[in-house]
Amino acid sequence: MTRATTAVLVLEDGRVFHGTPYGAEGETFGEMVFNTGMTGYQETLTDPSYHRQIVAMTSPHIGNTGVNDEDPESSRIWVAGYVVREPARVPSSWRARRSLDEELRAQGVVGIAMPGTRALTRHLRERGAMRAGIFTGPAAPVEELVDRVRSSPEMAGADLAREVSTPEPYVVPAHGTKRFTVAALDLGIKAMTPYRMAERGCEVHVLPADSTAEEILAVDPDGVFLSNGPGDPATTGYAVEALTGVLAARRPVFGICFGNQILGRALGLPTYKLRYGHRGVNQPVQDRRTGKVDISAHNHGFAVQAPLSGPFETPYGRAEVSHVNLNDDCVEGLRLLDYPAFSVQYHPEAAAGPHDAAGLFDEFCALMAGATAKGGERA
Numbered sequence: 001m002t003r004a005t006t007a008v009l010v011l012e013d014g015r016v017f018h019g020t021p022y023g024a025e026g027e028t029f030g031e032m033v034f035n036t037g038m039t040g041y042q043e044t045l046t047d048p049s050y051h052r053q054i055v056a057m058t059s060p061h062i063g064n065t066g067v068n069d070e071d072p073e074s075s076r077i078w079v080a081g082y083v084v085r086e087p088a089r090v091p092s093s094w095r096a097r098r099s100l101d102e103e104l105r106a107q108g109v110v111g112i113a114m115p116g117t118r119a120l121t122r123h124l125r126e127r128g129a130m131r132a133g134i135f136t137g138p139a140a141p142v143e144e145l146v147d148r149v150r151s152s153p154e155m156a157g158a159d160l161a162r163e164v165s166t167p168e169p170y171v172v173p174a175h176g177t178k179r180f181t182v183a184a185l186d187l188g189i190k191a192m193t194p195y196r197m198a199e200r201g202c203e204v205h206v207l208p209a210d211s212t213a214e215e216i217l218a219v220d221p222d223g224v225f226l227s228n229g230p231g232d233p234a235t236t237g238y239a240v241e242a243l244t245g246v247l248a249a250r251r252p253v254f255g256i257c258f259g260n261q262i263l264g265r266a267l268g269l270p271t272y273k274l275r276y277g278h279r280g281v282n283q284p285v286q287d288r289r290t291g292k293v294d295i296s297a298h299n300h301g302f303a304v305q306a307p308l309s310g311p312f313e314t315p316y317g318r319a320e321v322s323h324v325n326l327n328d329d330c331v332e333g334l335r336l337l338d339y340p341a342f343s344v345q346y347h348p349e350a351a352a353g354p355h356d357a358a359g360l361f362d363e364f365c366a367l368m369a370g371a372t373a374k375g376g377e378r379a
């Protein structure tokens with residue numbers, strides 16, 4: 001079968017971009033977002049938090065190092081569609097097993113290569129993330145395509161964690177001597193996260209997204225971890241309820257990204273949708289206690305609303321905003337002051353890097369060590 005020569009990207013506000021098919025042919029719908037990472041396209045594609053999103057890469061050349069079998073963050077590509085400016089014609093890396101185009105086709109991921117990725121990104125920055133569709137081959141009239149995009153589901157209100165979570169619990173063994181047992185709620189966990197904990201002597205019990213507090217506590221964890229994940233945190237009441245049970249049992253808690261939003265909601269804080277979100281590997285985040293700035297990896301479209309002015313009261317004692325994003329003052333971390341729990345909106349596990357924030361896993365281990373030493377922490 002010959003390959004179609006044309007493809008279009010259609011936004012819900014009627015803007016249309018023309019290009020050529022990249023990856024599988026057909027059509028796809030999702031929330032249109034952009035990622036500014038210059039590296040790590042395999043990690044991006046396989047991050048379950050991108051479920052139901054069409055991702056545009058601002059880096060102009062994608063696919064240069066092909067696809068290897070070591071870097072994926074999960075067992076499949078999760079993005080709903082992929083937008084690049086110019087695909088690599090000749091992938092080159094000693095680790096490459098196949099080209100990215102081949103991989104996208106093998107996994108049925110519809111994409112488009114188009115000159116307008118910069119114009120698209122500027123449009124999204126002005127108008128905000130919105131629904132979109134990619135259509136390859138001879139296309140129907142634009143009005144018809146826009147109507148179809150407008151009838152696809154929105155990201156606000158989407159409950160997606162259970163669609164990407166593990167159906168069954170599994171255990172990632174500690175590397176070397178086991179120091180801690182961690183129960184990790186898989187809301188869309190990336191493979192690097194349990195790995196980062198295992199490296200520090202944690203035996204990680206990865207549990208399905210809808211596990212109850214009883215199921216989490218049945219692992220008898222020294223600490224509970226809440227992962228990243230797709231969708232709107234306002235829809236994930238089951239995770240907030242499970243966490244509430246965990247907090248009542250006074251186990252140490254650490255959350256990343258979606259996990260930060262779930263901890264926020266369990267503390268009674270609202271979450272809201274950002275205009276176009278943060279997705280990339282170069283976001284400056286400041287630790288408000290030390291003033292230190294980490295360059296960090298991000299992938300979030302929602303954020304927690306919390307007072308930046310100082311500590312505030314929660315049902316678990318005082319809490320504070322521990323980190324802020326220096327680009328837009330968005331809340332990037334929460335810390336409880338009277339209970340061993342904290343969370344960040346960004347990604348200390350980032351496999352493609354940067355690794356500035358990797359020490360947060362040591363902080364979690366220190367919290368677990370402190371709680372175990374005190375003994376009385378647990379209910």
Ligand SMILES: NC(=O)CC[C@H](N)C(=O)O
Nearest residue numbers: 049228229257258301302
């Ligand atoms: N990477 C994540 O955990 C994303 C969390 C949430 N889905 C958001 O977009 O904000």
